Amino acid sequence: MAKKNNFPDIVFIGQPNSGKSTLFNAIAGYKAETSNFAGTTVEHAHSKVSFKGNLLNIIDLPGTYSLNPSDEVEKVALRHLFVEKPDLVVNVIDASILGRSLEMTLELIELGYPLVVALNMVDLAEKKGIEVDIEKLESLLGVPVIPTIATRGRGIKELLDAVLTVLHENKRPKPINWSKDVEDNIVELEKLIPADFPIVANKRFTAVKMIETERLVFNKMLMEINPSLKKSLDEVRGELEARHNTPAYEVIAAERHHLAFKIFEESCQVTRRKKIGWQKRADDIIMHPLLGYVILLGVFLAFFVVIFKVGNPLEELLLGPLNGLKEYLAVHLGNGLLFHLSEGLIQGIGGGAAIVLPYFVPLLFMMSLLEDIGYLARASFLMDTFMHRIGLHGNSVSPFILGFGCNVPAVISTRILGSRRDRIITTLLIPFVPCSARTTIILALIAFYLGPFWALGFYVFNIFLLGVLGRILSFFFKEPSPGLILEIPSLKLPSLKNMARKTFIHLKAFIKFAWPILIAGSVVLAIMQYFQLDKYVNIALSPLVEKALGLPQELGVTLVFGFLRKELSLVMMLQALGVDYHYLMNAITYQQMVIFVVFISFFIPCLSTVAIIWKEIGRKIALLSVALNTAVAVVISLVIRLILKL
Ligand SMILES: Nc1nc2c(ncn2[C@@H]2O[C@H](COP(=O)(O)OP(=O)(O)OP(=O)(O)O)[C@@H](O)[C@H]2O)c(=O)[nH]1
Numbered sequence: 001m002a003k004k005n006n007f008p009d010i011v012f013i014g015q016p017n018s019g020k021s022t023l024f025n026a027i028a029g030y031k032a033e034t035s036n037f038a039g040t041t042v043e044h045a046h047s048k049v050s051f052k053g054n055l056l057n058i059i060d061l062p063g064t065y066s067l068n069p070s071d072e073v074e075k076v077a078l079r080h081l082f083v084e085k086p087d088l089v090v091n092v093i094d095a096s097i098l099g100r101s102l103e104m105t106l107e108l109i110e111l112g113y114p115l116v117v118a119l120n121m122v123d124l125a126e127k128k129g130i131e132v133d134i135e136k137l138e139s140l141l142g143v144p145v146i147p148t149i150a151t152r153g154r155g156i157k158e159l160l161d162a163v164l165t166v167l168h169e170n171k172r173p174k175p176i177n178w179s180k181d182v183e184d185n186i187v188e189l190e191k192l193i194p195a196d197f198p199i200v201a202n203k204r205f206t207a208v209k210m211i212e213t214e215r216l217v218f219n220k221m222l223m224e225i226n227p228s229l230k231k232s233l234d235e236v237r238g239e240l241e242a243r244h245n246t247p248a249y250e251v252i253a254a255e256r257h258h259l260a261f262k263i264f265e266e267s268c269q270v271t272r273r274k275k276i277g278w279q280k281r282a283d284d285i286i287m288h289p290l291l292g293y294v295i296l297l298g299v300f301l302a303f304f305v306v307i308f309k310v311g312n313p314l315e316e317l318l319l320g321p322l323n324g325l326k327e328y329l330a331v332h333l334g335n336g337l338l339f340h341l342s343e344g345l346i347q348g349i350g351g352g353a354a355i356v357l358p359y360f361v362p363l364l365f366m367m368s369l370l371e372d373i374g375y376l377a378r379a380s381f382l383m384d385t386f387m388h389r390i391g392l393h394g395n396s397v398s399p400f401i402l403g404f405g406c407n408v409p410a411v412i413s414t415r416i417l418g419s420r421r422d423r424i425i426t427t428l429l430i431p432f433v434p435c436s437a438r439t440t441i442i443l444a445l446i447a448f449y450l451g452p453f454w455a456l457g458f459y460v461f462n463i464f465l466l467g468v469l470g471r472i473l474s475f476f477f478k479e480p481s482p483g484l485i486l487e488i489p490s491l492k493l494p495s496l497k498n499m500a501r502k503t504f505i506h507l508k509a510f511i512k513f514a515w516p517i518l519i520a521g522s523v524v525l526a527i528m529q530y531f532q533l534d535k536y537v538n539i540a541l542s543p544l545v546e547k548a549l550g551l552p553q554e555l556g557v558t559l560v561f562g563f564l565r566k567e568l569s570l571v572m573m574l575q576a577l578g579v580d581y582h583y584l585m586n587a588i589t590y591q592q593m594v595i596f597v598v599f600i601s602f603f604i605p606c607l608s609t610v611a612i613i614w615k616e617i618g619r620k621i622a623l624l625s626v627a628l629n630t631a632v633a634v635v636i637s638l639v640i641r642l643i644l645k646l
């Protein structure tokens with residue numbers, strides 16, 4: 001692969017099954033591309049990754065046992081290493097078989113490219129009772145060693161930090177020390193290599209490989225290009241072989257093997273299986289490929305319980321006195337403009353309070369709790385593969401979960417996403433997540449009149465729609481820089497102070513910006529009602545409401561109220577039709593009811609959501625969100641109307 005750009009090339013190299021591809025996928029995610037090595041059919045994956053403002057080109061090489069190629073695939077991988085000369089090598093090694101793995105690390109040290117060791121599978125090593133003293137290993141090897149668990153995304157951030165440091169310092173590893181006689185032979189041969197000789201990496205590495213790879217093509221080639229050097233090489237090698245009474249390549253291999261095991265023994269303690277701490281045991285369950293998802297589902301359901309067991313009753317409790325106040329004012333102020341104004345004011349203030357206290361605070365508090373104990377990062381990691389399908393990263397999962405409670409804190413929480421692109425896509429998708437207000441409508445209408453299975457079906461359809469829209473949006477918002485490197489922190493007990501602080505920071509954005517807009521919007525609507533402008537709204541909306549959707553004309557104005565707060569649509573609908581909830585079906589047909597719910601669910605996000613998108617992401621995206629939701633609502637409602645007709 002020719003270098004087309006000036007991003008540093010980082011190759012992952014290591015023995016087969018050391019976890020290179022797992023590590024690569026955890027970093028590169030959905031942006032990975034595969035291509036063949038020039039002139040071969042051997043595939044490799046590569047991806048541009050942005051990390052802390054640096055673009056890195058990461059390449060996942062096929063596994064190789066050593067730097068002496070033994071089959072075609074290894075040859076291709078190594079030719080890439082030798083010819084393309086990456087800017088940095090990440091040697092991925094299996095910590096549970098450290099001694100054997102270090103032999104190749106030693107070879108890479110000789111190669112002399114900037115090097116970082118990813119000590120992968122430390123979980124397996126630990127289970128085997130191998131405890132690695134990382135600092136000791138680093139000092140023995142002279143290169144940074146970063147413990148990782150690729151399957152759980154652990155250590156990836158630290159690994160990339162080390163990569164950046166080594167790149168910036170352009171630090172190269174110091175050559176290893178051979179025994180005196182081998183060292184002498186290497187130095188001797190090094191001196192014999194002429195200046196114009198095509199060396200690999202450095203003369204020393206070339207000299208070692210010349211001695212070591214007797215039977216390989218390398219030496220046949222040498223015969224042709226430099227017969228006199230070949231002669232000297234044979235002499236040096238002969239000397240070494242005579243002294244050790246073994247083939248030269250075995251001398252080198254044995255020394256390297258010996259050195260690798262010495263380093264292994266000095267840096268590792270093999271104990272009897274120790275008792276594993278609670279954090280690790282908890283991690284085994286939380287990140288379990290099956291149980292992990294069951295737990296995630298449980299957490300998700302717990303959110304629902306909080307929303308409906310705490311949020312809903314709290315909301316009613318709050319709105320009760322406000323409604324009382326409205327009635328009181330109605331009696332004392334009559335039906336004049338003053339009453340309508342104060343009604344609008346109460347509506348706006350109450351509406352904001354009914355979002356903040358019952359939903360916003362508990363939801364954000366729970367989310368901060370999950371973040372604080374370290375669960376959120378793990379949930380994101382579990383959802384990463386799934387989220388990649390819709391063009392996002394795993395960490396978009398927490399805004400979505402929040403969205404089921406209330407879209408407003410969900411939009412604010414997209415601040416945690418790394419890139420603006422991810423923030424935009426996630427934000428555009430959030431209004432399609434049925435928030436508690438919409439769930440109330442779905443339950444009150446679909447579940448009540450058609451049965452719980454229809455409501456569930458609606459939910460499933462909704463999630464499916466999210467996926468489809470995600471794919472479509474990620475197609476439009478292509479961006480060269482991906483960039484999610486999850487830091488998987490250790491599990492720990494939560495800090496109340498931290499949680500309160502985070503909740504408050506997020507709350508501020510709503511109180512200062514969205515709430516005033518909500519109040520103003522409510523007052524404007526109240527004034528409209530006073531001047532009986534709703535008639536005109538109904539007439540203006542009738543092409544959509546009556547002609548396209550086949551709903552009664554009077555429902556037009558309920559859509560406008562739905563814009564203030566989604567569940568207001570329900571109340572306003574009953575009011576507009578002039579019926580009691582239980583007699584709703586006398587006024588409209590089942591078809592109309594379904595279409596109404598579908599339309600209300602998907603059509604423009606509520607005013608608070610639009611306001612918060614405006615504030616957090618920008619005006620254009622807020623308008624785009626309104627347009628997208630309206631378009632999707634119209635299309636889906638029309639399709640459903642067509643289906644129901646048939
Ligand atoms: N327990 C544990 N398993 C891991 C870890 N990293 C990778 N694995 C598993 O190890 C196996 C091999 O991982 P790969 O990523 O395919 O290894 P590779 O180095 O790309 O292998 P080759 O491409 O064949 O050289 C997979 O089953 C992974 O799930 C880890 O840190 N801990």
Ligand SMILES: [Mg+2]
Pocket residue numbers: 020021022061062063
């Ligand atoms: Mg692989």
